[in-house]
Structures are given as structure tokens and as C-alpha cells.
Amino acid sequence: MTPAPGSRTSGRVRIALVLIFLFAGASTARWLHDAARWPAGPLRDEISANDRRFERLRPELPAQGRVGYMGDPALGGATARDSNTAALQHFRRYLLAQYALAPVVLVKSTEPEFVVGNFDPGRVAPPPPGFRLERDFGAGLVLYRRSGP
Secondary structure: OOOOOOOHHHHHHHHHHHHHHHHHHHHHHHHHHHHHHHHHOOOOOHHHHHHHHOOOOHHHOOOOOEEEEEEOOOOOOOOHHHHHHHHHHHHHHHHHHHHHHOOOEEEOOOOOOEEEEEOOOOOOOOOOOOEEEEEEEEOOEEEEEEOOO
16 A cells, blocks of 8 residues: 555655755765865874884894883782773783884893883883893883893
């Protein structure tokens, strides 16, 4: 059974169709506006920014092999939730550093000759025992090197 022309039901269907077309048109216009602006500015994603942060460090490392890694220490006396957040942040930084420095493999150890320090700005840790500060790249990024045999 189809609604009679001019009935309330056919009027509602027409209004619904008009609204659907208006929504689709507005969505398409917004998408075209965003697409037209897209690579106009520099990319600001976290991976690219992190990659740029490690640019000056890469040439100081061996071309391949293992390099030590140090990050911010866990906060003492924090709640379990804060500890989890800090641990996730630390792990995220480690993964971003590993990606930026590949094919070098970062290990949480002081056995290799070089150790990369990836800290919050202003919170750089002193060199581990038996190491010296090779170079400070600023913004919490440092390179330690074994000081003796």
C-alpha cells in the first residue's frame, strides 16, 4: 500500500531525503576543504617529530648492532594508576626511539659501548657507572659512551 500523493507520510519522506542530501553535501564540502589544505603545512605527527629529534644522534651511533637505552626512572610513591601511566609513557618513548634509530637495536642495558639517554627535558640522568657523557643533544636526549675497557 503506497501513500496517497500529498499525504503526511510522503511529505516526511521528502523532508528526510532532502535532509540526507544536505548532510551528504555538507560532509563532502567539509572533506574537500580539509583535503585542499592537507599537506600545505608541515606534518605534525608524533612519529615524524620524534624522528627529527633523533636526526643528529643517528650519525654518532654504529650503523648496526646493539646500543644501550636509558629513560626516565619510575616515580617513587606514585599511585598504581600514576605508575601505569608513567610506565606506558616510558614504553611509548622507548618504541619511538627504537623506530627512529633502526636498524640499531636499543636494549635496556649498559653492556654496549654506547647508551642513549632519552629523558624529559631538564631531567637528564648522570652517566651510568663506567660511562661518560659523549654528547648532549638538548631536550633530554644524550649519548653516553663507555669510558674505559
